[in-house]
Amino acid sequence: MTRASLTVICLALFLSCACWAKPNGAKNKKPKQVVPAIECDVRAGKISLPEFIVKCPAHCKETKQQVYGTSIYASISSICNAAIHSGVITNAGGKVIVRKMAGQNVYKGSNSYGVRSLSLPKWRESFVVSVGKPKKGVIYPSTLDYVPSRPTYVKTGHKEAKAPAVTTVLPATTAPEPTTTTPEPTTTTIATTTPAPTSTTPPPPPTTTKARAAVHKVRDAGSSHPYLASVAAANSRQSQSSQGKSPSQVFRGSAYPNRFPQRASAGLRRPEAGSAARRQPSSPVGPAPRSSDSDPIRKTPLDTTHTRVEPVDAWKPEANLYESGFSVREQEPAPRAPEPVSQGDPNCKVDLAFLMDGSWSIGKRRFKIQKDFLAEVAQVINVGVAGPMMGIIQYGDDPVTEISLKSYSSSREVKSAVDKIVQKGGLSNVGKALTYINRQYFSDANGNRGGAPNVAVVLVDGWPTDKVEEASRLARESGINIFFVTIEGPDDNEKQNLVEANFVDKAVCRTNGFFSLPVSSWFALRKAVQPLVKRVCDTDRLVCSKTCLNANDIAFVIDGSSSVGTGNFRTVLQFVANVTREFEISDTDTRVGAVQYTYEQRLEFAFGQYNHKNELLNAIKRINYWSGGTSTGAAITYAAEQLFSKSKPNKRKIMIVITDGRSYDDVRAPALAVHRQGVIAYSIGIAWAAQDELEYIATDPDKEHSFFVDEFDNLYKFVPKIIHNICQEFNSQPRN
16 A cells, blocks of 8 residues: 555545534534523522522412512512513513613612502612513523521531531432532631731630531632632631630620621731730631640630621621731721611501600600500511501600601610600690691601601690690691501690690591500500501591592582472482482581582582581481472582682592583583682583583593483483592592
């Protein structure tokens, strides 16, 4: 065989091997994206990656895990329910890409795809979600490392130590993870110019096998992410430095990090003047220097108490103290993770303000009892951003805000703030305090949430030193639910000293006993905690809040012409009674007036003439049929003069005109005049009513302010429709 033939054969074999190897090599170049599966309750803030992909299970919507925000969500939100809310996935589940963002000053709640998200005033971190289709060439982590929300504890002494655990979410696959042959990292000693201590004390006991394995697990879990690697190293140093210390050394080190934050974060001994050896910091790696045999500390047995280890997310990577060139005194304390915002009791979502009595007549001892009462209320009511928010005003000569509605978001914080309140003294000017909360306290800037009922609870010792009726009336008309807790009220001999008799009945929202809570003595005040909390949380009975049913002045303008007839007129009155029955009737809620007209007009009763529902319904039944012609335009003008000119400024003005035929006078000019006064006019035409006149009378015919009924007997069918339209229009208007 010639050399040329041999060369050709070798070349052919080489090309064949290259062709066979190419497909296998191509397969290895495109690793498949492994998506880790999570549960419905996993929150974005628990995962310490800036961007990652997850797979959500089905039916997360039914779990009702909470979501905060719209489009941009607070990191305490459920990832899967946020994805459903944004439309990225359906309730059947699916893949979601999560990207972290900076915290927002406000998160607005909304209803979307069957998920109700909540509002949140502020949070430190946000995230957005998108469809789980990675961009070309982008590979997301196949495992997710959770950051624990609470610190774990290491028990020092002869017993085994437990290292902080990092929970790892494995990918949704049965394939085993590739093992690594990286050798176990060894602890190195940092060389310093300071000579080693000459103490003959034996070295501290080594870390137990289980503890060492747990630390290695943390290191291995963190090896894929530099942040978690530094976390593992920091916790390893913390665990080692706690071994073999006396109780005093542990106290000076990590057992009480809040007491000496600088020394706790750096793992240092307390420097003492006049001793160069003690000013020298102990090594952050390995055991701390032991004191001499003459040191009494050494004779203390090993500590067996729990030593606190900071939560993983509170640690940050930091340079070695000796390598960085910074002195011990320049070392800043490690930042602590902020406390999570309490959600509170969602069944008691109210904005609650307590007016506490700070007058001199109460004395220091009873003032302390009052503070204990408020602290216990804060504990029982479960304060939180999705439940009740609690504030306190102290009143004397003048009111002053002690705690605003947005100051604290947990019962523990409110309770701590109550303990610091100092009595200011003065008179018991309750009326001035009620004016203050109405004009200033329940404002958006002060934390008023708008969608939650406003509740003011007044604590008063004895009786007020000023008048409360007018101030409380204005507060009620603004939608504030007023409760009174009176302690040791005046007896019969002291009632002559009252500035205003029956001040409680004049101030509270109702005189049925629900809004007033008399307490016989200060020592019995604690017994009122549970009854009061139950009442302020009963949102169905907080009737002073503005709603479509209790914030109106309604005028019925009723056709009494001859074409109506006596029988049909009684049917009309029954319709008026049915509509009236749906509203809360009182001077501070809805007021009703009525005008009957023919050629002439007659005021049947004015706004506020009947402030109880039963009295009002009886007054409607007593209206006598008049009979005559039909001058609807003149009746509208008459109602504006006799009723709406005396309407309250905080009430919605509603006019309901009922007629069965064409008017003998013009209705356009009178109707336009009342529209300009802010009156919302509804027109109801029966039988022979003129359609064009009904549209002139109605404020907006396109919004169904105009109705036509073929027969009087069918009037009752339109009661729900009218109530629905009144409420729908009210809810679409901005709140005061």
